[in-house]
Amino acid sequence: MTSVVIVGSGFTGFECARRLQRQVRRHGGDVDITIVSPIDYMLYTPLLPDVAGGVVDARFVTIPLAGTLRGVRAVRGRVEKVDLSAHTLAYTDPDDRTHEMRWDRLVLTPGSVTRLFDIPGLATYARGLKSAAEALYLRDHVLEQLELATIDDDPAVAAGRRTIVVVGASYSGTELVAQLRALADAAARQMGFDAASVRFLLLDLAEQVMPEVGEKLGKAAMDVLTARGIEVRLGLTLTEVHADHVVLSDDSRVDCRTVAWVTGVTAAPLIETLGLPTEKGRLKVGVDLRVPGHPDVFAAGDAAAVPDLTQPGKITPPTAQHAVRQGKTLARNVAASLGYGTAKDYRHRNMGLVVDLGPHYAVANPLNIHLSGYPAKAVTRAYHLYSLPRMVNRWAVGLAYVTDLLFPRTVVSMGLSSQEDAQFSASEGIPMPKAD
Numbered sequence: 016m017t018s019v020v021i022v023g024s025g026f027t028g029f030e031c032a033r034r035l036q037r038q039v040r041r042h043g044g045d046v047d048i049t050i051v052s053p054i055d056y057m058l059y060t061p062l063l064p065d066v067a068g069g070v071v072d073a074r075f076v077t078i079p080l081a082g083t084l085r086g087v088r089a090v091r092g093r094v095e096k097v098d099l100s101a102h103t104l105a106y107t108d109p110d111d112r113t114h115e116m117r118w119d120r121l122v123l124t125p126g127s128v129t130r131l132f133d134i135p136g137l138a139t140y141a142r143g144l145k146s147a148a149e150a151l152y153l154r155d156h157v158l159e160q161l162e163l164a165t166i167d168d169d170p171a172v173a174a175g176r177r178t179i180v181v182v183g184a185s186y187s188g189t190e191l192v193a194q195l196r197a198l199a200d201a202a203a204r205q206m207g208f209d210a211a212s213v214r215f216l217l218l219d220l221a222e223q224v225m226p227e228v229g230e231k232l233g234k235a236a237m238d239v240l241t242a243r244g245i246e247v248r249l250g251l252t253l254t255e256v257h258a259d260h261v262v263l264s265d266d267s268r269v270d271c272r273t274v275a276w277v278t279g280v281t282a283a284p285l286i287e288t289l290g291l292p293t294e295k296g297r298l299k300v301g302v303d304l305r306v307p308g309h310p311d312v313f314a315a316g317d318a319a320a321v322p323d324l325t326q327p328g329k330i331t332p333p334t335a336q337h338a339v340r341q342g343k344t345l346a347r348n349v350a351a352s353l354g355y356g357t358a359k360d361y362r363h364r365n366m367g368l369v370v371d372l373g374p375h376y377a378v379a380n381p382l383n384i385h386l387s388g389y390p391a392k393a394v395t396r397a398y399h400l401y402s403l404p405r406m407v408n409r410w411a412v413g414l415a416y417v418t419d420l421l422f423p424r425t426v427v428s429m430g431l432s433s434q435e436d437a438q439f440s441a442s443e444g445i446p447m448p449k450a451d
C-alpha cells in the first residue's frame with residue numbers, strides 16, 4: 016500500500032494528517048498515513064503563557080492524536096535521519112530504540128525550537144516557553160521562589176528570589192510576563208506579602224515591544240505592562256546567566272532566580288541534517304510546498320521557508336496561522352500527488368494577531384482593526400476557543416476562563432516538571448551548546 020509519513024505533530028503536521036485522511040477517504044483511496052512525533056499530542060502553543068500563569072491546565076492545551084486523527088497511525092519517536100534516495104527514515108522511540116520506516120511520500124513538519132545563543136549559562140539556567148514542560152516548570156518555579164523568599168533571612172537573597180527576568184518582548188514573551196505578573200499578584204494576596212516586592216524585568220534588543228502588532232498597539236501594550244509594574248528595558252539583552260544572577264549587555268548585574276528566554280525560534284535540528292538548501296535556517300520549498308528536486312518530499316510550517324505569494328520575495332513568518340493553513344495545502348497537494356484531486360499553490364494573507372496581557376487586558380488587530388482593552392480581550396479569548404481543534408479542549412479552556420473571571424487563581428507549585436525536564440535539550444530536543 017502507498018505510504019505517507021508525516022514528521023511532527025504540531026499545527027502543520029496535525030492539520031495535514033487530519034485533512035489528508037479525509038481527502039483520501041472521499042476519493043475512495045487506500046493510503047497508509049503515519050505521523051511520527053516524540054509526543055502523542057498536538058500542542059496549542061498560543062495558550063502556553065496561560066499555562067505558565069496558572070489560568071489554564073496544561074492538559075487542556077494538548078490535543079491527543081489518539082481519537083482525533085481517525086485512520087492515521089501515530090508513532091511515538093524522534094526522526095533522526097532521512098534517506099532521500101532510499102525513501103526511508105530512522106527514528107528513536109522513547110525507550111531509545113532505533114527503528115526504520117519506509118515512505119512513498121514524506122511530509123516534513125518538525126517545526127521550530129527556541130533560538131539559543133552562545134551566552135554563558137543560558138542553556139543551564141534559563142528556560143524557554145515552547146513545550147508544556149517548560150510552561151509548567153515556569154509556573155511552579157516562580158511560585159516556589161516566592162514561597163522560599165518568605166523564609167529567607169537574608170533580604171538580598173529574598174529580593175533575588177522575587178525577581179523574574181523575561182528576555183524577548185515579542186508577543187509570546189510579552190504574554191508570558193503579563194501572565195506571570197498576574198500569578199505573582201495572586202500569590203502575594205493569598206500568601207500575604209507585598210505584590211510590589213516582586214520585580215519583573217522584560218528585556219529586548221528591539222526598540223519596541225511587540226513590533227509584530229505595529230507601533231500603536233505596541234505602545235498600548237507597553238502602557239499596560241508599565242501600569243502593572245513591569246520594567247521594560249529595550250536595547251538590552253543578557254551576556255551571562257548564573258544560578259542567582261544575570262549580567263546585562265550594559266554590564267549591570269541583576270540578582271534573580273528565574274530567567275525565561277523567549278527571544279525567537281529557529282528550524283528544528285532535523286532540518287540541517289538533511290543537507291538540503293535552506294533560507295534563514297528553514298528548508299526551502301516551492302509555492303506548492305514541495306522540496307525542489309525531490310517530488311515526493313513536502314515541507315511546511317516553522318521548519319520550512321515557504322514563499323509568501325502576498326509579499327513577493329519574502330517567506331511566510333513562523334506563526335500558527337500560517338502553519339494550519341499550510342497543513343491544509345499540504346494535505347491537498349500530497350493527495351494530488353497520489354492521484355486524488357488537484358494541487359494548488361499556498362497563498363494566505365495575514366489575518367492579524369491577538370495578544371492576551373493578563374487580567375482585563377489584551378491587544379489585537381484582527382483584519383487590521385486595532386483593538387485594545389475589553390473588546391480585544393473578548394476577541395482574543397473567542398479566537399482561541401474557536402481555533403482549538405477539539406470540542407473537549409474548547410469546553411475545558413472556556414471553563415478555565417470563566418473560573419479565572421469568578422475566582423482567585425490557584426496558587427500551587429506541584430513540581431510536575433523538574434528543572435531537568437524543562438531543559439532545552441530534554442523538552443525541545445535541542446543539543447546543548449558548548450558554552451554550557
Ligand SMILES: Cc1cc2nc3c(=O)[nH]c(=O)nc-3n(C[C@H](O)[C@H](O)[C@H](O)COP(=O)(O)OP(=O)(O)OC[C@H]3O[C@@H](n4cnc5c(N)ncnc54)[C@H](O)[C@@H]3O)c2cc1C
Nearest residue numbers: 023024025026027061094125126316317333334335336338
Ligand atoms: C509561547 C508561544 C506562543 C505562540 N503564540 C502564537 C499565536 O498567538 N499566534 C500564532 O499564530 N502563532 C503563535 N505561536 C507560533 C506557533 O506556535 C508556531 O508558528 C506553530 O507551532 C508552528 O507549527 P509547526 O507545525 O510548524 O511546528 P510545531 O507546532 O513546533 O510542531 C512541530 C512538531 O514536530 C515535532 N518534532 C520536532 N522534531 C521532530 C523530529 N525530529 N521527529 C519527529 N517529530 C519532531 C515536535 O515535537 C512537534 O510536535 C506561538 C509560539 C509559542 C512558542
